Amino acid sequence: MGEEEKGGGEVVEILIKTVNEIASISDYRYTVKKQYCNLARRLMLLIPMLEEIRDIKDSIIPQQTLKALVMLKQALDCAKDLLMFGSEGSKIYLVLEREQIMNKYHEVTAKLEQALSGISCESLDISDEVKEQVELVLAQFRRAKGRVDANDVELYEDLLSLYNKTHDSASDLAVLRRLCEKLQLMGISDLTLESLALHEMVSATGDPEESIEKMSMLLKKIKDFVQTENPNLEAPAREKNLPPSGSGQAIVDGSHQMPVIPDDFRCPISLELMKDPVIVSTGQTYERSCIEKWLGARHDTCPKTQQKLTSTALTPNYVLRSLIAQWCEANGIEPPKRPSSSGTSKTVSTCSPAERTQITILLHKLTSGCLEDQRSATGEIRLLAKHNADNRVAIAQAGAVPLLVGLLSTPDPHIQEHAITALLNLSICEDNKGSIVSAGAVPGIVHVLKKGSMAARENAAATLFSLSVVDENKVTIGSLGAIPPLVTLLSEGSQRGKKDAATALFNLCIYQGNKGKAVRAGVVQTLMSLLTETGGRMVDEALAILAILASHPEGKATIGAAEAVPVLVEVIRNGSPRNRENAAAVLVHLCSGDQKHMVEAQELGVMGPLVDLAQNGTDRGKRKAQQLLECISRFLEQQNHSRAQTEAPIEQPQPSSMANSGDS
Secondary structure, three states: OOHHHOOHHHHHHHHHHHHHHHHOOOOOOHHHHHHHHHHHHHHHOOHHHHHHHHOOOHHHOOHHHHHHHHHHHHHHHHHHHHHHHHHHOOHHHHHHOHHHHHHHHHHHHHHHHHHHHOOOOOOOOOOHHHHHHHHHHHHHHHHHHHOOOOOOHHHHHHHHHHHHOOOOHHHHHHHHHHHHHHHOOOOHHHHHHHHHHHHHHHHHOOOHHHHHHHHHHHHHHHHHHHHHHOOOOOOOHHHOOOOOOOOOOOEEOOOEEOOOOOHHHEOOOOOOEOOOEEEOOOOOEEEHHHHHHHHHOOOOEOOOOOOEOOOOOOEEOHHHHHHHHHHHHHOOOOOOOOOHHHHHHHHHHHOOHHHHHHHHHHHHHHOOOOHHHHHHHHHHHHHHHHHOHHHHHHHHHOOHHHHHHHHHHOOOHHHHHHHHHHHHHHOOOHHHHHHHHHOOHHHHHHHHHHHOOHHHHHHHHHHHHHHOOOHHHHHHHHHOOOHHHHHHHHHHOOHHHHHHHHHHHHHHOOOHHHHHHHHHOOHHHHHHHHHHOOOOOOHHHHHHHHHHHOOOHHHHHHHHHOOOHHHHHHHHHHOOHHHHHHHHHHHHHHHOOOHHHHHHHHHOOOHHHHHHHHHHOOHHHHHHHHHHHHHHHHHHHHHHHHHHHHHOOOOOOOHHHHHHHHHO
16 A cells, blocks of 8 residues: 555554654764754654644545645655664764765755645644644744754864875874764774774765775774773773784783784775785785675775776785784784685595595485485584584585575475574584575575474574674674564573574674664563563573663663663662663663653662662672762752752842842
8 A cells, every 4th residue: 555545644643653763863973963953853843733633534634735744754754764874874974975964964854844834734723832833843944954054174174184194193193082082982882883884884875985995094093093092992892802803902911902903904894804815806905704795795896996896706815814823923912713714624634535425425415306315414414513613614615505595495394494403503613604694594594583493493593693793794684684583582482492582682783783673673572571571581681682772762762661660670679790780771771861760760769779789789780870870869969959949938029129130
């Protein structure tokens, strides 16, 4: 059914839902904060009008107004995308592409103004008060359409000058310090999120080749500056065992800091220390997984030089790999894990010819049309890959992965279960994770997660967790529809299935772009039911996921609406140390800027348990408890001050003072 075929009430319900979703977006980037906050605030003023229209019978709504409501829906969808862009997008991108961003803002404003102009408040018998509010919003949109707000010119020029290297080194430091402060890129977590956002946004634009080199270079300079200025800065847990991430300041031998990675050793795409450097036809070197992803997106140019690639062949850069290993050894750092080619030599030396022949025979059975052969072969491969690391490498290199992926859609439940479990066992090997995803396994795994037996669904969830250890796989898995069936398994699975789904969801939701998907799939409601179920066997997992989701605008709003505060207060009072920590972390986000939740927590007696947590909790628990105590204390002080002013007796002024008060 097309939008124009829907009834007015149905369209208006969608409009109200969209405006409420927009209201839940927060923390806009510095460069667009003023304009985007104004836009969101104006849209929220439309709710009273929409609620009045919702109560009108469809037959009374003029056709022209119904068309205008459909236009408004389309304009609101554009506005929501724009505002999400300004909340989660790359900070560097938003500065360098400021003209394009503001053009889009004015374009959206014009669409909203045009749609609103088509809604006739008179013919709908809208109340005068609401009508005045809508006219005010319309006037604001018209003014905004013609206004050009002053951008932060210094910020833009600082980024350009840094890229063009027009300053001496002393000035460079001042510029970098200003940029870090204005862009709020002061820590490893900030930089990691910016790196993810930057590459996601650049890839989503029409001409990523024109932007990626400049923006990546700027981010690398900012990263290096932050590391130099903050020598004791800790990287996230996944970055501490170097590599994969060379951007953090790891502590080596207890006191020495890891030196800055030479530029030639970093991949120009990821800016990380290369593990498997390969050369493309233009002579440039990249990390294999990064350039394969670039080529997989159907780009036919070199990301760094923008030259057209004459071939997609990738040649291992053995010389550079050796230099990187020597540099790591000289600096007391564990060298990058050797790529799969090193695994090949190990497999050859430990697997006998008979074993290799057995694997070949099993793969041949996989391709036969005989279900019995396929059933026995997948079962044997599953067992071979279960306990032996060398077998995992040998089976994958023999070409088993694409064959197993093809069997994920088989109607035979035994073959399907063996195939998904074999892939799970193969994914334990780090080098196999990328090849499994590259073979197009994720849609098949999602199919098993939806349609398979309970045992197969459990192993599908465990496979997604294993694959999502690689950060770029988090994006791929989330984008291919894995999150809703994981939420379903979390709700209706066996105890083991719920555990597998929870671990996979936790890992996927570390990536900011997956949090909204999980919230919209209903994960918060499921987690709340797990928190309150008899026995409490999933409390640890539920709180850990909620603590991640609470940092997302949609997550925060949905958790608050699910009446989570009483449950969180009870956990802070009586939970385990780790659960008290996570409950406090969720409550910090809920109470941030929301007095309702703060008042509720205070009325439920959270202050005493918070004091105890601040004194006896885990390190993180102590910090979160202290944040909450300070937040609630400030709120109570403001309340007491306001009450004191309201209750203070009013002195009767003397005649002479009344005359003076008029002058003042």
